[in-house]
Amino acid sequence: MAQADQQIQNDNGSNVRADLNNNFDALFSNNSGSSEPSVTTAFMWFADTTNDALKIRNAADSAFITVGTLSETNLGLAVKASPAFTGNVTIPAGTVSSLPLSFTGDTDTGFFKNADNEFTIVTGGTRRAHFDTNGITIRDRKALRFRDTSNSNFVAIRAPDNAAADITLTLPSSDGNANDVLQSDGSGNLSFAALPQAVPTGSVHLMAGNNVPSGYLKCNGQAVSQTTYAALYQVIGATYGQTATTFNLPDLRGEFVRGWDDSRGVDSGRDFGSAQGHEFFSHNHVITDPGHSHSINDPGHFHNVAYTNSDNGDGVIEESGTGFNGFEPTENATTNISINLNHTGISIQNQGSEARPRNIAMMYVIKT
Structure with missing residues (x-):
C-alpha cells in the first residue's frame, strides 16, 4: 500500500530516490490505503482497503466513484454476455418520464x-x-x-366504467356443483349456489300468439312421453291421465281456470285438476208492473122479457086475450164498456248454451 503527493522535491540523492520510489509505489498500487489520497487528480485510481473497493476519480476531480469490489471476480460486475448477478442490485427510483x-x-x-x-x-x-x-x-x-x-x-x-366505491370479490373455497352459479353475500364474498329455475316446470302461462315457444307444450290434453318429458311428469304425474309410457297434459282449450279450493270450503269436494261442468245458482226473477187498464166495448144487445096473458099479479107483461105467452125483446141499448188485451212488455227467455263473462281467446301453454 502506498500513497504519494505526486511531487518530487529537490533534495539529496537518497531522498530524491525515496521520493521517486514512493510515487511509483503509489502509482503501481492504485494509491491504495484506508483513506482517500490527500492529493488527487482527475481519473486517478484509488484502492480503498477499508471496504475492498476499487475507485476512480471523477472528471471534475471532486469525488471518487466506486468501480467494483477487488476481491470478487470481474470486480463483482456482470460481463456483457449472459451476466449472472449476485448480491443486491439497486437502481434509482426514477419517474414515469425517466425510467431507471x-x-x-x-x-x-x-x-x-x-x-x-x-x-x-x-x-x-x-x-x-x-x-x-x-x-x-x-x-x-x-x-x-x-x-x-x-x-x-x-x-x-376488467373494472366497470365508474365504480361507486372500492369492491373486493373473494372467490369461494370450492368449485361447487354442476350448474351452480356464483352469488355474493353483499360484502363481496362469493359462493356457489344452485341456479334457481326462472320458470318452474309445470307452470301454466297464457300466450297472446298461437305459436308454442321452445320449452313449452300446448295445454290440449295430448298424451306425451314420460321419458322425454320426465321433469314435467315428475310434477303433474297422472293428474290428467296416463298410460304405461305416457301421461296427459291438462286440456284448457275453451276453459276458464278456477283456483283449487284446497280445504277452504268455497268449492269443496273437488280433487286437484278435476273438471267441473257449468251450473246456475238457484235464483228468482222479480217482475214489477207499473200498472195497466182493460177497456170493454159493447156494440149493442137485447134482453128478452118473458110474458103471459094471465093477469095474475106476477109483474110480467101481459097481452089481451088468453092462452098466449112468450118473450118480448127490450129496446136495443149499449153499455159503452169494452175490454182490450194489454201487454206489460216483460218477457223471460232462455238464450245460449252457457253462462260466461266477457272474454278474449288466448292459448294456454305449460313449461316442460
Missing part, C-alpha cells in the same frame, strides 16, 4: 419506484399497473387477459 430500468430502443417502457414498497409498470410512457402491499392494481380500466392454450383467444376481466 427500460429497454434499448424502447425507453418509454420499463419500471420505476412510485412510492415505498411499490413499483409501477410503464408502457408507452403511461402507467399501466403497479404492485404494492395490497396486491396488483391494473389502472385505467385495462383488462386482465387469460389466453387459451393456442394463444389465439382470451378471456378478460
Whole structure:
C-alpha cells in the first residue's frame, strides 16, 4: 500500500530516490490505503482497503466513484454476455418520464419506484399497473387477459366504467356443483349456489300468439312421453291421465281456470285438476208492473122479457086475450164498456248454451 503527493522535491540523492520510489509505489498500487489520497487528480485510481473497493476519480476531480469490489471476480460486475448477478442490485427510483430500468430502443417502457414498497409498470410512457402491499392494481380500466392454450383467444376481466366505491370479490373455497352459479353475500364474498329455475316446470302461462315457444307444450290434453318429458311428469304425474309410457297434459282449450279450493270450503269436494261442468245458482226473477187498464166495448144487445096473458099479479107483461105467452125483446141499448188485451212488455227467455263473462281467446301453454 502506498500513497504519494505526486511531487518530487529537490533534495539529496537518497531522498530524491525515496521520493521517486514512493510515487511509483503509489502509482503501481492504485494509491491504495484506508483513506482517500490527500492529493488527487482527475481519473486517478484509488484502492480503498477499508471496504475492498476499487475507485476512480471523477472528471471534475471532486469525488471518487466506486468501480467494483477487488476481491470478487470481474470486480463483482456482470460481463456483457449472459451476466449472472449476485448480491443486491439497486437502481434509482426514477419517474414515469425517466425510467431507471427500460429497454434499448424502447425507453418509454420499463419500471420505476412510485412510492415505498411499490413499483409501477410503464408502457408507452403511461402507467399501466403497479404492485404494492395490497396486491396488483391494473389502472385505467385495462383488462386482465387469460389466453387459451393456442394463444389465439382470451378471456378478460376488467373494472366497470365508474365504480361507486372500492369492491373486493373473494372467490369461494370450492368449485361447487354442476350448474351452480356464483352469488355474493353483499360484502363481496362469493359462493356457489344452485341456479334457481326462472320458470318452474309445470307452470301454466297464457300466450297472446298461437305459436308454442321452445320449452313449452300446448295445454290440449295430448298424451306425451314420460321419458322425454320426465321433469314435467315428475310434477303433474297422472293428474290428467296416463298410460304405461305416457301421461296427459291438462286440456284448457275453451276453459276458464278456477283456483283449487284446497280445504277452504268455497268449492269443496273437488280433487286437484278435476273438471267441473257449468251450473246456475238457484235464483228468482222479480217482475214489477207499473200498472195497466182493460177497456170493454159493447156494440149493442137485447134482453128478452118473458110474458103471459094471465093477469095474475106476477109483474110480467101481459097481452089481451088468453092462452098466449112468450118473450118480448127490450129496446136495443149499449153499455159503452169494452175490454182490450194489454201487454206489460216483460218477457223471460232462455238464450245460449252457457253462462260466461266477457272474454278474449288466448292459448294456454305449460313449461316442460
